[in-house]
Amino acid sequence: MNLDFTYKNPTTIHFGKDSLDKLTEELANYGDTIMLAYGRSSIKKIGLYDQVIDILKESNKNIVELSGIMPNPTYKKVVEGAKLVRKNEVDLILAVGGGSVIDCAKAIAVAAYCEDDPWQKYWIDFEPISNQVVPVASILTLAGTGSEMNGGSVITNEAVKLKMGRVFPAEVNPKFSILNPEYTFSLPKYQMVSGIFDMMSHLMEAYFSNEDDVTTDYLIEGLLRSIINSAKIAVENPKDYEARSNLMWSASLAMNPLMGLSKTQDWQVHMIEHQVGAYTDCAHGMGLAAVSLPYYRKIYQAGLDKFVRFAIQVWDIEKAGKTKAEIALAGLDALEEFTQECGIVINLKELGATEEMLPKIAESTIITGSYKKLTTEEVLEILKTAYTA
Structure with missing residues (x-):
């Protein structure tokens, strides 16, 4: 091991068939307004959407929904989500889906309160984060990217035909991630x-x-x-x-x-x-x-x-x-x-x-x-x- 390193990973993993049971106690650590970020219809087809909504309501949370996050999340979608976060003063972004949804949630988290152009500052110039970061958590439904336990965020800027990845510091990692392998069973x-x-x-x-x-x-x-x-x-x-x-x-x-x-x-x-x-x-x-x-x-x-x-x-x-x-x-x-x-x-x-x-x-x-x-x-x-x- 010839190269020096510093390692930190603050993500709490709840893994297994009953892992969703941990969501209620995790939500108690955050404020009243939760953004529920997800893709299109897959989490509704498997019944996960209804389960999460019920838990959020039982926890007396105000729910802001951002749906339609695409498999290769776009910067346009990040901007849309960032506006919702600021408008509603979101306390936690809960990403439910695969790595693209989680990547998009992390991008929104760092972009929402950035006073400069987030794309240029964070994905092109790779500048350090200098603004408030909204906490992110995830419920994983597709195994592959590892986004549920890292600070990575890959975003496509359609306007300039550029797909860029940025691994942010550990503060951008999901605070907790719920991993139930059964949620992946229905994937094509x-x-x-x-x-x-x-x-x-x-x-x-x-x-x-x-x-x-x-x-x-x-x-x-x-x-x-x-x-x-x-x-x-x-x-x-x-x-x-x-x-x-x-x-x-x-x-x-x-x-x-x-x-x-x-x-x-x-x-x-x-x-x-x-x-x-x-x-x-x-x-x-x-x-x-x-x-x-x-x-x-x-x-x-x-x-x-x-x-x-x-x-x-x-x-x-x-x-x-x-x-x-x-x-x-x-x-x-x-x-x-x-x-x-x-x-x-x-x-x-x-x-x-x-x-x-x-x-x-x-x-x-x-x-x-x-x-x-x-x-x-x-x-x-x-x-x-x-x-x-």
Whole structure:
């Protein structure tokens, strides 16, 4: 562990079938006005909306609703929510849904009392927070982003075709999050497996960096193996509680800062996918899957030993009779086979991209990288490979 770090996570997790029972006692810690933020109709279909409304009313809370938060939340929606917060003097934003709803709630929390342009200040200039932050809490219905236990907020500014992520300090983390795996049972398979690759990508972005012996890498390998095992079970039986509970908790841990401690980290896959998402509005996990394989095949030689370790420790690739390069590529082949087994889309064309979009996506992609720094031309090559996969 050669890099210094400071770690803090103030989120209280209530996990399990009866976790919603904790909402009443948590609400007692906040003022009278609660903003209920959610997506479209899914929480109503599973009866969760009515349950939450009943608890809020029993707790004598004034309810302000912000509905219609989209899978890739827009800055326009953030502005709408911020106006509601100020107008109603909201004491707590309760996000009920998946990571997009929670990301949007956190964005609203930091934007509501910002006197400057929040987009420019917090997502472009990455300035420290200098205004009041409204507390956020969450009830999770989709496992993938880990937003329920971190300060991350990914927002799409449609006006400028830019999708930007910002990991805010721990003060922006949800104060508490309620995680009942049963809330994920009704998700379509497409959304479930998209979330599965999302959580895997979060782990791989941290993993493929550094060359020293870092405890974090061992944690990541274990989580990846757990996700792979549980994903295969959940694909066959979406209502297997043990598998879905393992996936839900793995997602929370995968994008918890804990899994990046003492790591330089990469995040190039996310930077490329963010722009794919800005142009196509595709499911985030599917976009990550499409970009990951051509990206890793492009850079693996620059981090060869780690890709060899990934193949052996995560995918059980036999090393006898193989060169390091062959082992590394076998590991990436195993990753691709896993996506096929789960029904994860790895073709950008299927995700709504057009050939005309690709140069624009490449030109607007932020270059990060760990083992290898890409050029814009190399990003375009990766996109072209993903387009024809």
